[in-house]
């Protein structure tokens with residue numbers, strides 16, 4: 001498959017659209033949760049942030065789709081926008097159904113340069129999804145929540161996987177169309193946008209720490225019992241075990257796509273490099289940890 005050709009475009013657009021799952025959020029098999037599971041679900045401090053991010057993603061991706069001339073690419077990106085908005089509906093439904101404490105706020109202004117906004121968003125999804133694979137897998141194995149609820153969250157994660165595979169192919173197609181399809185140029189472009197995604201995350205963490213003094217006592221308590229901390233990583237966080245999980249989940253999920261399609265490669269490559277270092281690093285970072293059920 002020659003990247004940047006019409007055949008490539010047909011393949012990445014049509015395979016993305018054909019794999020669309022037409023589920024209705026309220027008709028998913030939402031389970032009844034016992035008190036312990038409810039407490040755990042409510043302790044996760046970022047559901048309102050996820051809801052906000054998905055809502056903004058839906059609006060931004062659909063706004064970008066409207067600017068695209070090519071009807072096939074436009075249809076595919078508009079479908080992605082629909083799926084992002086449905087993710088927001090799914091998280092909102094979960095918040096309401098299980099009484100999760102979450103604030104509501106209007107979405108922030110969409111970027112003036114909507115195409116760069118879409119590029120930033122897409123490369124950000126490549127970073128987040130790769131890390132999400134490991135977090136999901138650890139949390140599931142540790143039975144942080146019942147499997148029935150993980151199955152619903154898997155619906156969302158599977159769509160994110162389709163999004164990033166579509167995205168990297170669209171970026172490569174776009175680069176080739178602009179005469180920048182050589183592999184080193186594409187790699188540099190990808191590295192630049194991954195760097196921007198990581199810088200945004202670092203800034204978000206800094207902003208979060210700055211605002212720490214302004215959060216309510218309830219939010220502080222929830223943060224203490226954070227799912228991103230020890231509960232998802234029983235025995236404490238272990239970089240090697242986590243990166244290994246991200247890599248194996250990534251390989252499993254990417255294996256389901258047409259072999260002619262490109263896959264996101266930078267995060268798996270960085271993770272493999274980091275693992276090589278951790279394998280010879282002294283101390284606890286390299287010690288494997290097994291996820292187990294937590295109380």
Ligand SMILES: [Fe+2]
Nearest residue numbers: 054057084087
């Ligand atoms: Fe999403």
Ligand SMILES: [Fe+2]
Nearest residue numbers: 084125160163
């Ligand atoms: Fe997405």
